[in-house]
Amino acid sequence: xxxxxxxxxxxxxxxxxxxxxxxxxxxxxxxxxxxxxxxxxxxxxxxxxxxxxxxxxxxxxxxxxxxxxxxxxxxxxxxxxxxxxxxxxxxxxxxxxxxxxxxxxxxxxxxxxxxxxxxxxxxxxxxxxxxxxxxxxxxxxxxxxxxxxxxxxxxxxxxxxxxxxxxxxxxxxxxxxxxxxxxxxxxxxxxxxxxxxxxxxxxxxxxxxxxxxxxxxxxxxxxxxxxxxxxxxxxxxxxxxxxxxxxxxxxxxxxxxxxxxxxxxxxxxxxxxxxxxxxxxxxxxxxxxxxxxxxxxxxxxxxxxxxxxxxxxxxxxxxxxxxxxxxxxxxxxxxxxxxxxxxxxxxxxxxxxxxxxxxxxxxxxxxxxxxxxxxxxxxxxxxxxxxxxxxxxxxxxxxxxxxxxxxxxx
Amino acid sequence: xxxxxxxxxxxxxxxxxxxxxxxxxxxxxxxxxxxxxxxxxxxxxxxxxxxxxxxxxxxxxxxxxxxxxxxxxxxxxxxxxxxxxxxxxxxxxxxxxxxxxx
Numbered sequence: 001x002x003x004x005x006x007x008x009x010x011x012x013x014x015x016x017x018x019x020x021x022x023x024x025x026x027x028x029x030x031x032x033x034x035x036x037x038x039x040x041x042x043x044x045x046x047x048x049x050x051x052x053x054x055x056x057x058x059x060x061x062x063x064x065x066x067x068x069x070x071x072x073x074x075x076x077x078x079x080x081x082x083x084x085x086x087x088x089x090x091x092x093x094x095x096x097x098x099x100x101x102x103x104x105x106x107x108x109x110x111x112x113x114x115x116x117x118x119x120x121x122x123x124x125x126x127x128x129x130x131x132x133x134x135x136x137x138x139x140x141x142x143x144x145x146x147x148x149x150x151x152x153x154x155x156x157x158x159x160x161x162x163x164x165x166x167x168x169x170x171x172x173x174x175x176x177x178x179x180x181x182x183x184x185x186x187x188x189x190x191x192x193x194x195x196x197x198x199x200x201x202x203x204x205x206x207x208x209x210x211x212x213x214x215x216x217x218x219x220x221x222x223x224x225x226x227x228x229x230x231x232x233x234x235x236x237x238x239x240x241x242x243x244x245x246x247x248x249x250x251x252x253x254x255x256x257x258x259x260x261x262x263x264x265x266x267x268x269x270x271x272x273x274x275x276x277x278x279x280x281x282x283x284x285x286x287x288x289x290x291x292x293x294x295x296x297x298x299x300x301x302x303x304x305x306x307x308x309x310x311x312x313x314x315x316x317x318x319x320x321x322x323x324x325x326x327x328x329x330x331x332x333x334x335x336x337x338x339x340x341x342x343x344x345x346x347x348x349x350x351x352x353x354x355x356x357x358x359x360x361x362x363x364x365x366x367x368x369x370x371x372x373x374x375x376x377x378x379x380x381x382x383x384x385x386x387x388x389x390x391x392x393x394x395x396x397x398x399x400x401x402x403x404x405x406x407x408x409x410x
Numbered sequence: 411x412x413x414x415x416x417x418x419x420x421x422x423x424x425x426x427x428x429x430x431x432x433x434x435x436x437x438x439x440x441x442x443x444x445x446x447x448x449x450x451x452x453x454x455x456x457x458x459x460x461x462x463x464x465x466x467x468x469x470x471x472x473x474x475x476x477x478x479x480x481x482x483x484x485x486x487x488x489x490x491x492x493x494x495x496x497x498x499x500x501x502x503x504x505x506x507x508x509x510x511x512x
Contacts (some may be wrong), residue, residue: 042491049457059493294491295477322476329459329475372474373465 002028005308006091006099008081008246009107010034012042012294013275013301015062017105020302022071024309030073031099033091035108036130037078039065044294046134047158048324052166053138057131081108086250086268103308106247106258106266106273107301110240110292119212124233128155129240137235143167145232148221150209152179154323156237157192161325163235164199171202171229173209173221184332185339188355188367191348192325199326204229240292242277255279257290262314264304274304283316284383285335285364293321318379322372331375334365334382343393346371354378361387380404414502414509422508423447428462428471433512438499440510441466441482448482449499449510456492 005021007014010032018032034040040062049055068075080094084104092098112127114120126137137159140147145168149160152174163170176182178189179196196203207223212234214220221229242257252266253259258273260266262281266273273280275297279290296319303315320333328351339357346353354368354375362385368375377400381388384404392398417431423442430439430452439452439462448469452462459475466472470488472479478492485495500511 044491298490320477324457324475331475372459372477373463376465376472376474376477 001026001309003102004029004031004100005103005105005305006031006033006101007105007107008033008091009105009109009243009275009277010036010040010075010077011107011109011275011297012040012062013109013297014105014107015040015301016298017107017274017301017305018068018073019063019071020305021309022073023302024306026309028102031076031101032068032073033076033079033081033093035078035080036132038131039063039068039075039077041131042294043129044322046128046131047155048162050131051128051134051138051141051159051162053141060131081246083248084246084250084271086252086271089270102270104271105301105304105308106244106252106271106277107275107297107304108243108246109276109297110242112236113238113241114236115238117209117211119214119218120236122212122214122218123216124214124218125212126233126235128159128235128237137233140233141166141168145169146171146230148173148229148231148234149237150174150221150234151237151239152176152203153183153237153239154180154321156235157196157325158323159235159237160196160201161199164196164201165326169202170200171204171221171231172196173204173207173223173229175206175208177205179203184367185342185357187342187344187348191351191369192330195326195328195351240276242279242290244277247271256288259288262316263307263312264300264315265307270308272304272308274300278304280315282335283314284318284385289319289335291319291335293319295320316383318382320375320379328369329372330367330369331372332365332367333375333379334363336364339364341390343390345374345394345396356388356390356393358388358390358393363388363393374400377401412499412511414500414504414511416504416507417510418508420503420506420508426466428466430460430462431510433499433510436512438510438512439471440501440508441471443469443482447501447503447508449501449512450480450482450485451496451498453496454478454492455487455494455496456490461496 041060179192181189257279323330336357343356357365428441437452454473464474479489485498
């Protein structure tokens with residue numbers, strides 16, 4: 001097969017897709033375009049090992065930097081794409097270059113949400129998405145200094161933990177009444193809260209930032225409920241929004257990212273999407289979901305690439321991610337937004353458990369601290385989407401792998 | 411020079427099982443794959459979780475924390491996030507004993 005395949009977005013998903021095109025034997029032109037100057041890298045270390053200075057950046061690279069030239073992959077790193085003409089099939093870059101494509105993969109990912117808070121532009125107020133962001137935060141990491149982390153989702157929680165581990169004083173401000181409540185619920189959220197409290201993080205819940213204040217550089221955070229928190233710097237972790245501006249006027253449906261089917265196709269000739277930006281139809285959960293995690297980027301990019309080459313491969317991975325905070329390894333698999341019942345095997349108090357989010361008898365998702373093996377063994381159960389007996393979920397004597405397809409379940 | 415040391419009885423590990431042994435101060439995992447013993451560093455090269463606490467699927471060991479996969483025979487990374495292989499060790503059964511060259 002010949003032709004030109006352009007991948008916009010040189011993160012994990014785009015990088016993995018480019019490699020997959022060559023693995024599949026595609027010998028046409030591959031152009032990998034990325035807004036950041038670095039070759040594709042993985043982001044999980046940016047809130048953990050790399051932020052704490054424990055591993056070099058090179059360990060986060062998706063491929064050795066020579067890989068692209070060696071495999072005839074043209075790269076445009078540090079050059080954002082600006083617009084797409086889906087009729088003439090042309091993509092235009094910020095430096096004026098125009099590339100005519102036969103296939104186009106949108107893997108542009110997300111950018112940090114930046115709420116319009118007064119003082120957001122002060123020096124010392126950081127977001128964390130890129131290695132450049134991370135390097136700036138690292139320069140602030142000196143034991144004894146005071147940091148404020150805004151938002152206690154996964155990124156905020158991990159950053160707070162890494163900063164405490166690096167010897168800083170940390171205050172977290174979050175609008176909810178505990179960390180990760182929206183995703184994990186009260187019972188598990190409480191466990192995370194206690195982990196952070198035990199490690200000396202000060203947590204301010206049910207409050208939001210009214211203003212960042214300081215003379216040029218942030219000096220304090222003023223909250224809506226009237227607290228003043230003195231600090232040396234701030235990390236804001238309020239989630240991301242998909243980067244989709246490029247596709248305005250192309251006919252591609254944009255709704256919470258780029259809308260695609262289970263084959264990562266947008267419905268517009270030649271245009272596909274994968275990774276954080278893709279709002280895709282998931283055949284297991286029978287709805288569209290958008291997943292902002294490592295595994296999704298790693299696996300979905302190559303599926304999109306193969307479908308661009310004419311295959312018809314549905315992407316049906318069960319979403320899975322980990323979050324390391326202090327010495328705890330938390331993992332989640334599945335997808336849920338609401339649930340009837342949380343069934344716990346093990347002990348929340350001892351931080352050694354797997355908990356199942358159950359709705360209408362089915363296990364939609366599971367979360368664990370310290371029982372990764374059980375989580376892995378629960379994935380077929382989640383994928384099967386069949387009713388499961390909660391007593392068996394709870395019973396440590398019942399091997400989880402035996403529950404898949406158990407016809408006796410009620 | 412590394413020498414073979416006895417770590418357990420030859421019947422200590424059932425098929426599909428893994429166990430960790432301290433061999434001269436190193437945590438070495440031994441896996442029984444269809445009657446053949448494979449020995450490798452128990453410490454995952456990614457961030458140090460115990461591989462023996464993960465799953466064994468044929469000749470692949472899967473890290474319980476982050477899902478990295480290694481070939482137990484060669485130590486090669488089959489799936490990230492780990493980048494570096496795990497070190498492997500020779501094994502042998504001498505009489506009733508399972509031995510690892512550590």
